[in-house]
Amino acid sequence: MRAQSPGITLGHVVVTGGSVAGLLTALALAPRADRVTILERDHYEDGPEPRSGVPQSRHTHVLLASGINALGELLPELLPELRDAGAPWLAVPGDLGVWQAGQWISRRNPSAPVMTPSRPFLEHRIREHVMARPGIEVRTSTEVTGLLGTAARVTGVMVRDRGGDPQARRRLPADLVVDATGRGSRTPAWLSELGAAPPEEDVLDTGRAYATAVFTGDPPPADIRGFYLVPEAVQPLGTIILPAENDRWMVTLSGPPDQPPPTDPAGFVDFASRLPHPAPHKWLSTAHPVSRPVGYRRTMNRRSHYERLAPDFTGLLVVGDAACALNPVYGQGVSVAALNAVALARALSGGRTPSTHDLQRAVLRSSDFAWEVATGADSSMPGATGNALRSGRAVRLLTRYLDRLRAHVASDPVVCTANRDVLFLLTPPRTLVTSPRVLRRVLLRSPVPTPRDLPTP
Numbered sequence: 281m282r283a284q285s286p287g288i289t290l291g292h293v294v295v296t297g298g299s300v301a302g303l304l305t306a307l308a309l310a311p312r313a314d315r316v317t318i319l320e321r322d323h324y325e326d327g328p329e330p331r332s333g334v335p336q337s338r339h340t341h342v343l344l345a346s347g348i349n350a351l352g353e354l355l356p357e358l359l360p361e362l363r364d365a366g367a368p369w370l371a372v373p374g375d376l377g378v379w380q381a382g383q384w385i386s387r388r389n390p391s392a393p394v395m396t397p398s399r400p401f402l403e404h405r406i407r408e409h410v411m412a413r414p415g416i417e418v419r420t421s422t423e424v425t426g427l428l429g430t431a432a433r434v435t436g437v438m439v440r441d442r443g444g445d446p447q448a449r450r451r452l453p454a455d456l457v458v459d460a461t462g463r464g465s466r467t468p469a470w471l472s473e474l475g476a477a478p479p480e481e482d483v484l485d486t487g488r489a490y491a492t493a494v495f496t497g498d499p500p501p502a503d504i505r506g507f508y509l510v511p512e513a514v515q516p517l518g519t520i521i522l523p524a525e526n527d528r529w530m531v532t533l534s535g536p537p538d539q540p541p542p543t544d545p546a547g548f549v550d551f552a553s554r555l556p557h558p559a560p561h562k563w564l565s566t567a568h569p570v571s572r573p574v575g576y577r578r579t580m581n582r583r584s585h586y587e588r589l590a591p592d593f594t595g596l597l598v599v600g601d602a603a604c605a606l607n608p609v610y611g612q613g614v615s616v617a618a619l620n621a622v623a624l625a626r627a628l629s630g631g632r633t634p635s636t637h638d639l640q641r642a643v644l645r646s647s648d649f650a651w652e653v654a655t656g657a658d659s660s661m662p663g664a665t666g667n668a669l670r671s672g673r674a675v676r677l678l679t680r681y682l683d684r685l686r687a688h689v690a691s692d693p694v695v696c697t698a699n700r701d702v703l704f705l706l707t708p709p710r711t712l713v714t715s716p717r718v719l720r721r722v723l724l725r726s727p728v729p730t731p732r733d734l735p736t737p
C-alpha cells in the first residue's frame with residue numbers, strides 16, 4: 281500500500297463483493313484511493329430485485345437507528361431519497377407491537393427511529409450512488425477465486441468471468457484488497473494457500489431457523505405498523521412483521537432448530553398461531569400472501585479476528601459479514617456494515633497514516649456492540665453451542681439481572697430507553713449494568729405488568 285501522510289493514499293483498492301458492505305466500504309475508501317474496483321460475482325438487475333449471491337435479500341430487514349445515523353454520515357442524500365421513494369420509517373416502540381418477557385411493551389415509552397426498506401431496495405439505492413462516484417468502478421459477473429501475494433502481504437486477487445471458461449483466470453494486482461464477500465467468505469482458506477495463518481474465530485450457534493413471506497393487506501388494529509415478538513429461552517418462537525415500500529408487509533417467523541417455521545403457505549400461517557400472543561396470527565389470517573415462504577438456516581454468530589494476524593501482515597482488510605456475521609434475529613448486519621465504513625472513513629481522516637492492522641481494529645471495534653448484544657442474548661438460548669458461549673457464576677448472575685431488567689422494559693420509560701439504545705447499537709451494552717438510574721429501578725422497584733390487549737398508542 282502506498283501511504284503518505286497527511287492525506288494518505290491507498291493506491292488501487294480492490295473490493296471483493298458488491299453488496300451493502302462492499303459498496304459502503306468503497307465509498308469510505310474512495311477519497312483516499314487512486315481508484316477503487318469492486319468485483320461482484322452476480323449480475324445486477326436494473327431494479328431492486330433479490331439476487332442469488334444475497335439469499336437473505338428475500339427476508340425482512342430493519343435498519344436500526346445507529347445504521348440510519350451511519351448511512352446519513354456516508355451518504356447524506358440517501359435518507360431523504362429513501363423516504364421520498366416510500367421506505368417506511370417507524371418509531372419504536374411507539375409504532376410497533378413489541379412483545380418481550382411475556383408482555384407488550386408500552387407504546388408510550390420514548391421512541392427512536394428504524395427504517396424498513398426491503399433489502400434489495402436499500403442495496404439498489406446505495407448502489408446507484410456508489411456507481412455514480414468518480415474513481416469507483418464496478419465489475420459484475422466477476423468472481424474472485426483466490427488471493428495473490430505471500431504469507432506477509434496480499435498483492436491482489438485471481439478472478440474469472442462468471443459463465444465463461446472456468447479455467448480462464450486473470451490476475452488483478454491491488455495495493456489493498458478488501459473482502460466483503462459475506463458469510464461465505466473464503467479468505468481463511470485463501471490465506472492458508474498463501475502460507476499465512478487463517479484468523480482465529482469466535483462462534484456461537486443457536487441453530488435458529490427462519491422463514492419469510494411477503495403479504496399485502498390492511499395494517500393491524502390500534503394503528504400498529506408491525507409486530508416484533510422477541511424469542512427467548514423460555515419461549516423460543518418469534519416473529520417480525522414490518523411494512524416495506526410499495527404497500528407490502530414482510531413477515532418473518534423463526535424458531536429453534538427442532539421447531540423450524542414451515543415453508544408451505546398454510547403451514548407458515550399455522551405456525552404463527554403458536555406465537556405467545558394471538559394478535560400476529562389473527563392479522564396474518566386476514567392478509568394476502570404475494571410470495572411463497574422461503575427458509576434460511578445459516579444464522580450462526582461468527583467473528584473472525586483478522587486484527588490478530590501478525591501486525592506486519594498487510595494488504596488485506598475484511599469487512600461486513602465476512603468479518604462479523606450475526607444472528608439475524610437482532611437485525612444488526614446492515615447497520616454494522618455502515619458502522620464499519622464510518623469507522624474506516626474516520627480512521628483515514630486523521631493526519632497519521634493507519635496500517636491495514638489499524639484499519640482492521642477500527643472495523644472490529646465498530647462491530648463490538650452488535651457482537652456483545654447478539655452473543656449475550658444467544659448464550660441463554662437452549663442448545664446454543666460454540667466457543668463464544670458465556671457461562672459461569674458471573675454470567676448466571678448477569679442473566680438473572682437481565683431477566684429482571686426485561687420485566688421492567690415494558691412499562692418503565694427509563695429502563696425501556698436504555699434497553700432500546702443498546703439494541704439499536706447507540707450505547708454500549710454495559711450501560712445496562714453501570715447506569716445508576718437503570719440499576720436503581722431494576723433492583724429496587726417491582727415491575728408493573730402491562731395489559732394483555734394490544735397496546736394503544
Ligand SMILES: Cc1cc2nc3c(=O)[nH]c(=O)nc-3n(C[C@H](O)[C@H](O)[C@H](O)COP(=O)(O)OP(=O)(O)OC[C@H]3O[C@@H](n4cnc5c(N)ncnc54)[C@H](O)[C@@H]3O)c2cc1C
Nearest residue numbers: 297299301321333336341342424462600601608612613614
Ligand atoms: C435471514 C436474514 C435476515 C437478516 N435481517 C437483517 C436485518 O433485519 N437487519 C440487518 O441490518 N441485517 C440483517 N441481516 C444481515 C444482512 O443481510 C447482512 O449483514 C448485510 O447484507 C451485509 O452483508 P455483506 O455485504 O457483508 O454480505 P452479503 O450481503 O452477503 O454480500 C456478499 C456479496 O459478495 C458477493 N460474493 C460472494 N463471493 C464472491 C466472490 N468469490 N467473488 C465476487 N463476489 C462474491 C455476493 O454475490 C454478494 O453480493 C439478515 C441476514 C439474514 C441471513
